[in-house]
Amino acid sequence: MRLTRKCCALCTISILVIFFKTKDLTRTEHQQSELGDGETSPTRLMVNSSNKVNRKDVRPIFKHSVEGWKSNLSLVIKIRKDILRFLDAERDISVVKSSLKPGDIIHYVLDRRRTLNISRNLxxxxxxxxxxxxxxxNACAVVGNSGILLGSGCGKEIDSHEFVIRYWLTNKVYIKRPSTGLLMYTLATRFCDEIHLYGFWPFPKDANGTPVKYHYYDNLKYRYFSNAGPHRMPLEFKTLKSLHDRGALKLTTGKCGQP
Structure with missing residues (x-):
């Protein structure tokens, strides 16, 4: 079905954004394994069962700051043009009258057993x-679900944006795919000159060793480095951090009003 193909294209272009717009990404987990049997990977320290994380051992990926961040408009435009080769969010994400007719049945992309009937009223x-x-x-906020939002004081800053994208439902479909947050970033590139991300933190502890909930709104547990999970969250975060460092987006992971 046409709508389903469009949704699949959305997932595909999100993956392209990951691998075409950043550098040195494929070595993320490979570098961790090369540390040797006698040395614990610092990123693994973020997910082990200990109650403490040695700050000096945490990789620079966790030493993240928004201080001095500047938008790189030329890179933003380049990413937008690359994405437009595969997906026009302005046209493709909206369900309009001309794309469906009464009596059509929509199959959900992530759970083909579930369907939705298009009634005349709908x-x-x-x-x-x-x-x-x-x-x-000019500026949009894309808000993820990480518990890093709790106590961040970012509500007023998020609300100050011209356009805010939220997705707060618990993911119950366990297949491998880009995270919803990454999909929302991909969509935002179409109509936002600056994209500011909040609530993106795929680790159970912050850089100070304080526990962080997977979702801010529930107690769901998640194995961030497991190959059995639906997402590759640490790799996605490294991608987003790389885009932040290059000015393509602004990634806020600490308390708002602080660097």
Missing amino acids: HSLLPEVSPMKNKRF
Whole structure:
């Protein structure tokens, strides 16, 4: 079905953003394994069962700061153009009247057993054109689900953005795919000149060793480095940090109002 193919294209381009727009990504986990049997990987220290993390052993990936961050508009435009080769979020993410008709059945991409019938009433509520058509925002916030949000004091700063993208439902479909947050970033590149990320932290402890919940709103446990999980969260975070360092996005992982 056309809608399903578009959603699959969305996942594909998200992966392309990961591997085309950053450097030195494929060595992330390989470098961890090369430390040898006698040396514990600092990133593994973030997920082990101990109650303490030695700050001096934490990799620079966790020493993250927004101080001095500047937007790199030329890189933002380049990423947007590359994504437009595969996906036009303005056109493709919106369900409009012309894309469906009453009686159509939509199969969910992540759970093919679940379907949605397009009734006449539902079809009548669909817009004629995408609500994102010809929209452009100077600054957008993409808000993830990490417990790093708790106590961050970022609510007012998030609300100050022209456009805010949220996704707060618990993921119950366990297949390998890019995280929802990464998909939302991919969409935002279409209509946002600056993208500011909050709530992206795929580790159970912060850089100070303080426990961090996987989701801020529940007690779900997650094995961040497990190959059995649906996402490759640490690799995605390294990607986002690389994009932050190059000015393509702003990644906030600490308390707002502090570097």
